[in-house]
Amino acid sequence: xxxxxxxxxxxxxxxxxxxxxxxxxxxxxxxxxxxxxxxxxxxxxxxxxxxxxxxxxxxxxxxxxxxxxxxxxxxxxxxxxxxxxxxxxxxxxxxxxxxxxxxxxxxxxxxxxxxxxxxxxxxxxxxxxxxxxxxxxx
Amino acid sequence: xxxxxxxxxxxxxxxxxxxxxxxxxxxxxxxxxxxxxxxxxxxxxxxxxxxxxxxxxxxxxxxxxxxxxxxxxxxxxxxxxxxxxxxxxxxxxxxxxxxxxxxxxxxxxxxxxxxxxxxxxxxxxxxxxxxxxxxxxx
DNA sequence: GTATGTGCAAAACCTTTGCAGGTTA
DNA sequence: TAACCTGCAAAGGTTTTGCACATAC
Numbered sequence: 248x249x250x251x252x253x254x255x256x257x258x259x260x261x262x263x264x265x266x267x268x269x270x271x272x273x274x275x276x277x278x279x280x281x282x283x284x285x286x287x288x289x290x291x292x293x294x295x296x297x298x299x300x301x302x303x304x305x306x307x308x309x310x311x312x313x314x315x316x317x318x319x320x321x322x323x324x325x326x327x328x329x330x331x332x333x334x335x336x337x338x339x340x341x342x343x344x345x346x347x348x349x350x351x352x353x354x355x356x357x358x359x360x361x362x363x364x365x366x367x368x369x370x371x372x373x374x375x376x377x378x379x380x381x382x383x384x385x
Numbered sequence: 386x387x388x389x390x391x392x393x394x395x396x397x398x399x400x401x402x403x404x405x406x407x408x409x410x411x412x413x414x415x416x417x418x419x420x421x422x423x424x425x426x427x428x429x430x431x432x433x434x435x436x437x438x439x440x441x442x443x444x445x446x447x448x449x450x451x452x453x454x455x456x457x458x459x460x461x462x463x464x465x466x467x468x469x470x471x472x473x474x475x476x477x478x479x480x481x482x483x484x485x486x487x488x489x490x491x492x493x494x495x496x497x498x499x500x501x502x503x504x505x506x507x508x509x510x511x512x513x514x515x516x517x518x519x520x521x522x523x
Numbered sequence: 524g525t526a527t528g529t530g531c532a533a534a535a536c537c538t539t540t541g542c543a544g545g546t547t548a
Numbered sequence: 549t550a551a552c553c554t555g556c557a558a559a560g561g562t563t564t565t566g567c568a569c570a571t572a573c
Contacts (some may be wrong), residue, residue: 263551264547285538305538322505323462326537339499352494358488360476360513367460369505373558375498402527402572423563438530443563447527507568 251277254316261314271296272307281339282320282328282347320347322369337368343377389415392454399452409434410445415437418457420476420485458485460507476507481515 251273255265265268275291276283283291287305308329311317320328323340327349330338335354340347350370355363373381389411393403399409408446413429414421414493417428421429447469449455458466466485468476473492476486493501511519 254527262552266553268554298555302539302556303554306540308552309539319461320460322458322507324459339496339501340500341499348497348499355508358477358508359486360516361479361486361508362427362511363477363508363518364480364504364510366508369460369470370493370496370499370501372502373500376501378498400527403573404528406529436530440531441529442563447564 256355257316260316260327263310263314268292268296268299269307269310271299273302273311276311276317276329278333279331280349282330284324284326284328286326288329305383320369322367323371335366337370339370339372341374342371343373343381346374348374348382395454396452401448401452406430406434406437407439407445407448408435410442411449413448414455414467414469417469420468420488421462422462422466424464426467458505458507460505461509473504475508477508477510477512479512479515480509481511481519483511486512 251270252362254277255270258352259265260322267315270274272288275288279291284307285304288308289299289301292299292304308317309321312319312329312361315333318330318333320330320338323338324347327358332349336354337350337352339350350368351366354366389408391488392415393408393412396407401408407427409430412424413493417426423442423446424439426446427437427439430437430442446457450457450467453471456468456471458468458476461476462485470487473490475488475490476485477488488506491504492504495501
């Protein structure tokens with residue numbers, strides 16, 4: 248997480264092949280804090296790699312998520328978004344500007360006797376920037 | 386929320402028509418704590434209302450969610466699930482038995498200057514029942 | 524009576540999969 | 549070389565939409 252060489256090393260150790268496509272997708276994700284969708288990643292990587300197939304993007308994202316090198320965001324959006332950060336944190340989606348903002352928040356391990364392995368916390372509302380322009384004039 | 390006559394009254398006041406289909410869908414949802422999907426609701430209501438169209442189920446669920454009489458669950462599942470409870474609470478999805486369990490948890494109003502209007506908190510893991518049978522024999 | 528809602532079928536999406544050819548190690 | 553990966557196209561699944569008919573109010 249957050250380190251491309253380390254991620255490549257881990258994938259290699261797990262027997263995955265390091266193709267140029269996979270490296271390009273990883274680089275696109277790790278250089279992007281906007282939580283892109285599969286087609287946004289595809290569009291981005293295609294600028295340098297025009298032959299890249301959307302299916303390969305989906306396959307690679309699924310692989311990376313299974314390897315726990317990235318995570319996905321399903322709540323609050325119509326399409327699945329992807330996040331290179333795998334450490335516990337939440338997301339805030341602004342209903343005005345659409346931005347997806349990281350919120351630092353601790354993870355939980357145990358609750359009511361249930362063993363928690365993963366959690367997804369998504370807030371929706373108006374972000375601080377939009378609040379200012381909406382309520383104090385711009 | 387959690388009260389069918391009150392919900393019907395609110396919908397009526399907002400100008401929606403109270404069709405038998407809508408009432409049946411509401412009754413199915415409000416009598417169901419399992420967080421069903423659209424097609425599960427469709428299957429349930431069809432037992433008494435065989436002509437009901439799946440499109441009508443989707444239209445009605447969208448209407449009810451917009452009116453804030455129900456909410457949807459997107460995280461942790463392949464299909465959208467629906468919940469008749471609209472008060473703040475979280476969900477735990479068991480990866481072993483698949484059950485979706487309500488978790489009582491407070492809502493947040495403000496965070497880092499962002500105005501929060503809605504939040505979706507979903508945990509995944511092994512529920513307490515499955516923990517017992519998995520780790521202490523059954 | 525009129526605006527709305529329903530059912531059907533088709534469309535629109537996102538995501539996955541089968542397969543032939545190409546690539547990594 | 550052998551297993552794996554890619555690109556393409558097609559399939560799969562959920563959700564939405566267009567339209568003619570029906571219904572609530």
